[in-house]
Amino acid sequence: MTSFLPVLIGSALVLLLVLALFFRPALRTEKAKKPKVSGESPAFDEEYSVELAEPVRQNIIDTVPELPGSYGMDRLVLMIRDPYWLYSYWEVTATKMDEISGHLSPGLWESSRAVLRVYDVTGIDFDGHNAICSFDCSLGSPADEWYINVPSANRTYCVDLGRILPDGSFITILRSNMVTTPRDNLSDRFDEEWMWIEGLYFRQQMGVSSPLIIEELAERMGKLPLGISSPGFYNPHE
Amino acid sequence: MHTGYLCxxxxxxxxxxxxxxxxxxxxxxxxxxxITETYIPLINAFERLVGENIPFRLTxxxxxxxxxxxxxxxxxxRYIKHIDKLVELxxxxxxxxxxxxxxxxALMYQNLFRRCRDTFYRYDRNLVQAFKKFQDAGRLExxxxxxxxxxxxxxxxxNAVRAxxxxxxxxxxxxxxxxPEGIWLPECAYTPGIDAILKENGIKFFILDTHGIxxxxxxxxxxxxxxxxxxxxVAAFGxxxxxxxxxxxxxxxxxxxFHYREFYRDIGYDLDYEYxxxxxxxxxxxxHTGVKYFRITGRTDHKEPYQPAAAIEKAATHAGNFMFNREVQAEYLSRLxxxxxxxxxxxxxxxFGHWWFEGPQWLEFLIKKMNFDQKKILMITPGDYLKLHGCNQVATPxxxxxxxxxYNEVWLCGKNDWIYRHLHAASDRMEWLAGQYYNADGARLRALNQAAREVLLAQSSDWAFIMNTGTMTDYAIRRTKTHLDNFIRLFNEIKEDRIDEGSLHYLESKNNIFPDIDFRSFAGKTA
Known part of the structure; x- marks a missing residue:
C-alpha cells in the first residue's frame, strides 16, 4: 500500500499541473485593495489592521469534503453569543422522533407545532417545572438552529425543544445544557474579598472593605469602548 | 518606589x-x-537593546x-527561498x-532583507531560539x-479545552x-470555569479585555x-x-x-508586469511583495514618496508621546x-512591522526613553507584578x-455558526476515543494522536474569524471541513479497527503539528 503512495502523489501532481495550466487566469493588474472603513463606531474604531496580505484568487483544486448532515445523536446545544443572544442547534434522531410521536394519538403530532421553550433558571436546581419564568419561540418547520433573544444579561437559561399540542400542552423532545449570559455592566456587589498568594498558591483570605475610590473610578469606567480592537483582520461589520 | 507599571x-x-x-x-x-516584517525586526531591536545594555521587560x-x-x-x-528572492528584487x-x-x-529595503537573511541563518533558521535567548536573558516573559x-x-x-x-x-x-507561567487566551476569550483548567496546568495568569475585569x-x-x-x-489582568x-x-x-509607510501601495501591484x-x-x-515606496500622505489617493528618515523621527516622537501619556496616567491613577x-x-x-511598518522602531525608542528619560514607570510583566503584589481582590471575571x-459574536454568527455542530461532535467523539482506547499502542496509538491533531486544527479561531470577515473564506471553510473530515475518517477507522496506515502516514506528514501530542489529554487526565 505504502509503495503506491509516491505513484499516486506523483500522478496527482501531474494532474494538478495540467489543470493549473488549463485554468490559468487572465492576468490581474488591479491595485491593492483597501478595505472600506466602517463609520459605525465613530469614537473608537476597531484595530484598523489588515494584518495579512489581501486575498487574491488562486487555483486550488483540492476538493472540499462534505460533512455529514447528522451524527446520529440526540442533542440540543445552547451557546452564548452575547448578553442578549443565545444560539442553539439540535439534532433529533428518527428513533427519538418515533418514540415521542408513538405516545401520541394519531394525527396529534401533525397538528402540533414546534417551539423552543426558554427557561430562566437562574440560581435554581432546574427540574423541568420550577423555572423562574419561560417564553416560547415558534420555529419555522425545518429549522435545526435558532438565535434566541433573551431579556436579561447575567441570567442562567435552559431550553427545551418541543411541540405544543392543539390543547395547549407542551411535550419536551430534547433539553439543552444550561448557560449563563455575561454581564453587560458593572456589578453592584461591592463586598470585597482579598486573597494572598505566595509561592505555590498558598491561600489566606482577609476581608477588606472600605469605600475608597469606587465612585471616581466608576466615573472613568462609565463609557466603555468595547472591542476597540479586533484581532488579526479588519472587522467589516458595517 | 515607582508611580506605576507598564506591562x-x-x-x-x-x-x-x-x-x-x-x-x-x-x-x-x-x-x-x-517573519520578514515583524518577528525579525523585533528580534533585531531586542538584540540592539541587549547590546547597549538597556534593561527592559516585555511579555x-x-x-x-x-x-x-x-x-x-x-x-x-521555503523561507530561505522567499527571502533570497526579496534580496534579489x-x-x-x-x-x-x-x-x-x-x-x-530601496536601499532601506535591501538592508532590511539582507539583515533578515543574516538573522535567520544566525539563529540556525530557528527564530524561537532567538526569543528564548531574550527570555533566558531576563528581557522577555x-x-x-x-x-x-x-x-x-x-x-x-x-476536556477538549484541557487538550x-x-x-x-x-x-x-x-x-x-x-x-509558561501565563497564557494568552485566544482572542482574550474567557468564560468562568476556564481558570480552573488553567490552574490544573500551573498557569498563574491570563489577560482579558477591559470589560472582562x-x-x-x-x-x-x-x-x-x-x-x-x-x-x-489564577490572576486576570485587564x-x-x-x-x-x-x-x-x-x-x-x-x-x-501621514509620514508612515502606506501599506496599500506595493510594487507587486504598481510595477510593470514583465519586470x-x-x-x-x-x-x-x-x-504584495513587501516593497512599498509611498507614505500615507493624507486621506487622498495621491501619495508622496516615503522618506525613511522622517518616518523614524516620527516614531521617536510617538514613543515620547506614549511615554508621557503613561506618566500622566500613572500619576493620576496612583492618587486613587x-x-x-x-x-x-x-x-x-x-x-508591529507588518501593518505598522515603523512599529518595531517605535517600540525600541519607547524602551530606550523609558530607560533614560524617566523614573516614574517601571516596565514589568504580569508574572513580575504577581511577585511584587501577592495580595489581590477576588472576583470572577x-x-x-x-x-x-x-463577546462571542465575531466567532458565532450567521456566517460561521454551522461549524459548531461539527466541532462539538468531533470533540465529544475524541473524548470518547480517548477514554475507550486509553492504553492503545502501535498504529492505533498513531491514529488516535493524528485524530487529536485534526480536531485541534479544526478548532482554530482563525477559521471562524476569516469566515466572518469575508476575505479568504474559501480557504477557512476548506481548512475546517478538511480537518473535520480527516477526523471523521480516523474516528471510523479506529472504532472499526481497520486503520489505513498509508493514509495515516500521509496525514501525519501533512498535518505534522505537535509531534509529541498525547491524545489522552482529551480524556481529561493530565499526566
Missing amino acids: LILHAHLPYVRHPEHENLLEERWLYEA MSLSPTLISMLTDGLLQE SGREVERTYNTAFQAS IITCGATHGFLPLILNK QVNTAIELHTRHLGKR LFASHRPRYGVYAPIFCPTG RDTESSKQVWSSNEGYPGD IKPYIHPDGIRI MDRPPVIVAPYDAEL CASSWGHKG
Missing part, C-alpha cells in the same frame, strides 16, 4: 498554514511576511501554531530607483496560548525550556489597574483602553500618521490607589473576548 504584551500568532502539497500557496506567505505570547511553523524544516527551507530595485525619490527606500488558538468558551467540552491548554504547554515547554462578579476596586484573582487563585487606543485606533492611532513577474505568484497573480497601578497594553505582534462588541 506591554505582544501576542504573536498565525494559524497553521503549512502546505507541503502546494509550492506557492498564498496563505503560507502570511508566515514569511510576518510575548508565542502561539503553539507559530512555534510549530517557525521550527519546521520545510517552512524554514531589492538589489534590482536599488539600481532601478537610482537618482529618484525612491532610492532611500514568554507565555503560551491555546494549542491551535481555539476559541475556548465555544468549545464547550471541558488545547495541555498540548500548548507541552509544546511550549519543549521549545522554550521552561513551563470591570464587569466581574464583584466590582473591582482598582478597575483594570490591578489584576483580580479568580476564586481558583487591558487598558487609553494605551490601546493610541496604538490601535485607525483615526487617532499612531500608525495612521515584477519573477517576484509575484507564479500563476501571474499580483501580490494604595499601590502603583499597572497599565496593561496588549497588541497583536503582527501589528466576566465572560468576554476582545473581538468586535466584546
Whole structure:
C-alpha cells in the first residue's frame, strides 16, 4: 500500500499541473485593495489592521469534503453569543422522533407545532417545572438552529425543544445544557474579598472593605469602548 | 518606589498554514511576511537593546501554531527561498530607483532583507531560539496560548479545552525550556470555569479585555489597574483602553500618521508586469511583495514618496508621546490607589512591522526613553507584578473576548455558526476515543494522536474569524471541513479497527503539528 503512495502523489501532481495550466487566469493588474472603513463606531474604531496580505484568487483544486448532515445523536446545544443572544442547534434522531410521536394519538403530532421553550433558571436546581419564568419561540418547520433573544444579561437559561399540542400542552423532545449570559455592566456587589498568594498558591483570605475610590473610578469606567480592537483582520461589520 | 507599571504584551500568532502539497500557496506567505516584517525586526531591536545594555521587560505570547511553523524544516527551507528572492528584487530595485525619490527606500529595503537573511541563518533558521535567548536573558516573559488558538468558551467540552491548554504547554515547554507561567487566551476569550483548567496546568495568569475585569462578579476596586484573582487563585489582568487606543485606533492611532509607510501601495501591484513577474505568484497573480515606496500622505489617493528618515523621527516622537501619556496616567491613577497601578497594553505582534511598518522602531525608542528619560514607570510583566503584589481582590471575571462588541459574536454568527455542530461532535467523539482506547499502542496509538491533531486544527479561531470577515473564506471553510473530515475518517477507522496506515502516514506528514501530542489529554487526565 505504502509503495503506491509516491505513484499516486506523483500522478496527482501531474494532474494538478495540467489543470493549473488549463485554468490559468487572465492576468490581474488591479491595485491593492483597501478595505472600506466602517463609520459605525465613530469614537473608537476597531484595530484598523489588515494584518495579512489581501486575498487574491488562486487555483486550488483540492476538493472540499462534505460533512455529514447528522451524527446520529440526540442533542440540543445552547451557546452564548452575547448578553442578549443565545444560539442553539439540535439534532433529533428518527428513533427519538418515533418514540415521542408513538405516545401520541394519531394525527396529534401533525397538528402540533414546534417551539423552543426558554427557561430562566437562574440560581435554581432546574427540574423541568420550577423555572423562574419561560417564553416560547415558534420555529419555522425545518429549522435545526435558532438565535434566541433573551431579556436579561447575567441570567442562567435552559431550553427545551418541543411541540405544543392543539390543547395547549407542551411535550419536551430534547433539553439543552444550561448557560449563563455575561454581564453587560458593572456589578453592584461591592463586598470585597482579598486573597494572598505566595509561592505555590498558598491561600489566606482577609476581608477588606472600605469605600475608597469606587465612585471616581466608576466615573472613568462609565463609557466603555468595547472591542476597540479586533484581532488579526479588519472587522467589516458595517 | 515607582508611580506605576507598564506591562506591554505582544501576542504573536498565525494559524497553521503549512502546505507541503502546494509550492506557492498564498496563505503560507502570511508566515514569511510576518517573519520578514515583524518577528525579525523585533528580534533585531531586542538584540540592539541587549547590546547597549538597556534593561527592559516585555511579555510575548508565542502561539503553539507559530512555534510549530517557525521550527519546521520545510517552512524554514521555503523561507530561505522567499527571502533570497526579496534580496534579489531589492538589489534590482536599488539600481532601478537610482537618482529618484525612491532610492532611500530601496536601499532601506535591501538592508532590511539582507539583515533578515543574516538573522535567520544566525539563529540556525530557528527564530524561537532567538526569543528564548531574550527570555533566558531576563528581557522577555514568554507565555503560551491555546494549542491551535481555539476559541475556548465555544468549545464547550471541558476536556477538549484541557487538550488545547495541555498540548500548548507541552509544546511550549519543549521549545522554550521552561513551563509558561501565563497564557494568552485566544482572542482574550474567557468564560468562568476556564481558570480552573488553567490552574490544573500551573498557569498563574491570563489577560482579558477591559470589560472582562470591570464587569466581574464583584466590582473591582482598582478597575483594570490591578489584576483580580479568580476564586481558583489564577490572576486576570485587564487591558487598558487609553494605551490601546493610541496604538490601535485607525483615526487617532499612531500608525495612521501621514509620514508612515502606506501599506496599500506595493510594487507587486504598481510595477510593470514583465519586470515584477519573477517576484509575484507564479500563476501571474499580483501580490504584495513587501516593497512599498509611498507614505500615507493624507486621506487622498495621491501619495508622496516615503522618506525613511522622517518616518523614524516620527516614531521617536510617538514613543515620547506614549511615554508621557503613561506618566500622566500613572500619576493620576496612583492618587486613587494604595499601590502603583499597572497599565496593561496588549497588541497583536503582527501589528508591529507588518501593518505598522515603523512599529518595531517605535517600540525600541519607547524602551530606550523609558530607560533614560524617566523614573516614574517601571516596565514589568504580569508574572513580575504577581511577585511584587501577592495580595489581590477576588472576583470572577466576566465572560468576554476582545473581538468586535466584546463577546462571542465575531466567532458565532450567521456566517460561521454551522461549524459548531461539527466541532462539538468531533470533540465529544475524541473524548470518547480517548477514554475507550486509553492504553492503545502501535498504529492505533498513531491514529488516535493524528485524530487529536485534526480536531485541534479544526478548532482554530482563525477559521471562524476569516469566515466572518469575508476575505479568504474559501480557504477557512476548506481548512475546517478538511480537518473535520480527516477526523471523521480516523474516528471510523479506529472504532472499526481497520486503520489505513498509508493514509495515516500521509496525514501525519501533512498535518505534522505537535509531534509529541498525547491524545489522552482529551480524556481529561493530565499526566
